[in-house]
Amino acid sequence: MSATISNRRKRSKLYYRVQHYAGEIACLVLGAVLVIWSLMPIYNMWMIALNKHDAIFEGGLWPEDPTLEAFRVVVTQDFWYLAQFWHQFGNSFYVGFMVSFLTLFIGSLASFTVGRLHLKNGWMLTNAALMTYVIPASFLAIPMYRIMQIYGLANNLWSVIATLTTFATPYAIFIFSQYGKSIPMELDESARIDGANPWQIYFRIYLPLMAPALVAVGTYALLLAWNEYLYNFLLLSTPGSMTVAVALAQFLNSDESPWNYMMATAIIYAIPPIVMYYGSRRYMAAGLTMGGVKG
Amino acid sequence: MRNVSRRSAIAGSMGFAIAAPYIANAAGTTAVVWAGQGFVQEEDVAFRKTVDDYEKLSGNKIELSIMPFQALNQKAIAALTSGDVPDLIFAGAPETILPQHAWDDKLVDVSDIVEPYRSRLSETALLASTFYNKVQKRRAFYLAPVKQGCAPFHIWGSLVTKAGFTLADAPNTWDAFWNFFKPVQTSLRAKGMRKIYGMGLQITTVGPNDGNNLFQHFMNANGGAGIVTKDGTLHTDDPKVREAAIHSVEFMTNAYKEGFVPPEALSWNDADDNNAYHERLFVMDLDGTLSTELAMMKDKKAYYEEMVVMGLPNGNDGKPMPAVLGAGGGFIPKGAKNVAVAKDFMTYFMQPQVANENLKSGLGRWLPVLPQVIKDDPWWMDSSDPHRGPYVKEGVLGPSVPSFNGFNPAWGQVQAEQLWGQCHADVIKNNMTPAQAVDKAFRRMEAIFAKVVFG
Amino acid sequence: MSSTTEQALSVGRPFDATRARRRHGWFGGLQGSEHAWAVAFALPYTAVFLFFVIYPIGYGLWMGSSPALYQELFDDPRYMTTVINTLLYVGIGVNLKMFLAFMLSGFFIRKRWWSKFVLVLFILPWATPALPAFMSIHWFLNGQWGMLNNMLFELFGIDGPVYLNEHWTGLAANVGAYIWKTLPFWTLILLAGRMAVPTELYEAAAVDGAGGLRKFTHVTLPLMANLYFVCTLLDMVFALGDFNSTFFVSGGGPAMSTEVLATLGIRYAFTVALPNLGVAAVMSALPLLIPLVILLMRKLRMSEGQL
Missing domain, CATH: 3.40.190.10 (Periplasmic binding protein-like II)
Incomplete structure (x- = not known):
């Protein structure tokens, strides 16, 4: 009898092992499909960036004569659209950082006070936030232009920061409110018994536990700011106050643009958000481990 | 002051x-x-x-x-x-x-x-x-x-020569001038250029500008310049205008169906035709200003030897046609x-x-x-x-x-709705006859113009 | 200060005392200075709302308020096609993407030594600036010299179709581009959601003898359903306003057959110089948008009640 049991065990072990490997292979295939799907258009961008200007649309699968010339041009600001590239890069950083910071700060405070402190009638705050989405952002361009003139923020980077924070925050409040539900209220209670005030609970307990959502939303806000160009043009006027998104949009000014420079600019421009995201990935991991410690 | x-x-x-x-x-x-x-x-x-x-x-x-x-x-x-x-x-x-x-x-x-x-x-x-x-x-x-x-013709003179033709022989009336490039394509294909097309007709609705601009030239060449007059009136009821529009649609859609226009042209945006031209995927097109050439200025050989800019030939009636x-x-x-x-x-x-x-x-x-x-x-x-x-x-x-935009603000909307490009699509995709497509576009134009009342 | 804040917050909704009382927050409610803290925390967003939302939204509503605009809109033969396209674009684009994002979040939560690298590459579309990325997709799909057809030719010796010349492939290209660009983000959000599911719930389920499927249906699904639903609603709102993918990938072609309300609105506003008509085009999506927003509001309040 004991022999049949061990036999069955052996069989099931083998069965599970086969199942396991089949599953792993399926996952590998899925991974490969994902990589190809994600990279195709980006590979195309690289192709264009590595080509010479007059050979961009020859249609090979790899440039006949690949060159990093386009990247050199961007980095050394050797083309008139890109004459202020690094300065604009700095502006982009400033705007992107401020928008992310303000979005996370304002959004997490609001969701904390509504979701945890249960501020009387706080739900109105979240409902109000959603009203921002009744008309898509691109159609509020004209009212936003007007309002910045009234506030005296015309041609000031802060007009762009304020606008983009306005569009990003409702979304942040929303995701934080959803995500915050997974954090047990008892953590707050025990801190409260230890005499912590709401600010301390917000800062020491709520924020660290929200890390994964903060990273995701922060990157969202950064990219929102990073890619926005309509409002940059609309609200800013002088070349010194422009951002890289504006430099990119310049290439659309003409039907005859050096697309290789444009793609090289886009590739360089995409690096900081990626680096930032991967730099902050450990917070996502931290969120995970803390989630495990909770019980 | x-x-x-x-x-x-x-x-x-x-x-x-x-x-x-x-x-x-x-x-x-x-x-x-x-x-x-x-x-x-x-x-x-x-x-x-x-x-x-x-x-x-x-x-x-x-x-x-x-x-x-x-x-x-x-x-x-x-x-x-x-x-x-x-x-x-x-x-x-x-x-x-x-x-x-x-x-x-x-x-x-x-x-x-x-x-x-x-x-x-x-x-x-x-x-x-x-x-x-x-x-x-x-x-x-x-x-x-x-x-x-204004919009001149941009021609790869080098390709015309390679095909065994001389640009100087190109006829000096509108339709015949375009048709000159059909045998150029045939000859180039025979020489092994698998993907070359004769003419870069921007018969697109994506534009926003090239398709409208091209059609206006066809209208002028076919005696339909009077579709909108200085006083801002639309003359779709003028049989001459209707004939001109039908002939224009017919000429362009036929060239497309016969395979002398890149299939892509139906969905080109304003940059696509320029890109294709620079890649020498077609021999010639009609497009605004000299920017096509100026973009290639650093390539001395292309600029000075291979590219040719030509003004407009005469209209189909043999009289000089306006830019x-x-x-x-x-x-x-x-x-x-x-x-x-x-x-x-x-x-x-x-x-x-x-x-x-x-x-x-x-x-x-x-x-x-x-x-x-x-x-x-x-x-x-x-x-x-x-x-x-x-x-x-x-x-x-x-x-x-x-351009008619100054005569009547309604024209801007006619162009934004890409009614001409729509005609081509109706003929090529929806199997309408050119006359049906033009009449459909004319009804819409009349509706748009009806909203704008002078005086 | 608190009374003005409360007034500010009560904009748009009547005060409802019973609801407020029924909800329970911190044990025993807020005490002493905690009230002041709670109000102070609400101030920053209240300020943003007052200064940067009310006026623009009101102005926008005013711009699109004349009934004549809607008459003009409905007279446009493109309008009906555009509405249908918008429904398809939002309906298919968002739901397909959310389903994929949900599945992929399950894929990425299982730690494999190589899945980290896949995630790195998978995030790239999101980080790539939208404008050049969509132009790249437009060129990628070019029938004559685009990379896709070149690959088909080199690998299988076939000439692919001209994708952007057909209504359905054009629409599919736009939807595909939208999914491509935003899938990583929603996958991340759902991944974060999955990470927040306490592991002891799975352990408890395992002790009860639950297999993978039962863990999924009894733990993951109920806990994630709300987040999933909310993300779907939110992205529908975003997708309704998105014009970039349609604008740059198909450009609304062929023959204006893939236009969506957002691109139609942009064309009215900035190509024909009729900004009010442009706003009206977008406002005509309000019958769809408002239920979405109300649903979102309800969802949010219900979830607060659950705490």
């Missing part, structure tokens, strides 16, 4: 035959100017220089922002809608903004500064600078014109804080020698609005540049018509 600028205007009108002596405005105030970016860097450099020169001469300050044209468009519309406006907007192709806003009385009448040039402006530039104001119930100058542009001109320059939104300096600057800019220097420095992508300038300055017809001469000849020396 207003007086001073009027004085300079008067001075301009007195200096009729010779260049107007510019009298500086010494008040020393600032005007905010938004300007459209050029296609080549030289255009921006030239514009900045004009501004600098003006500042030195007048003592006024110009607060200048140069931005790409879509951005300028959006910003101008936001400004005009909300009322927070700059003092002057300078644009290369403002015909999408001007008709509607002049109609709504949102622009400052600049007749006082343009009037001195009236008799010297080309008839077309004149028409392209005046717009109807629904509130004042009259037409007036709302654009101070400085430059104009379609668009005018660019400055306009002043109502509510501008410093109209005086804005006008003063445009008065300075419109002076023949100032405008001429500016346009020459911009590599001649844009043409002067005063034909006399071309005659006085040999640079424009200098044959050491292979492309400028034919372009100037088409745009300034030959007959021309303005």
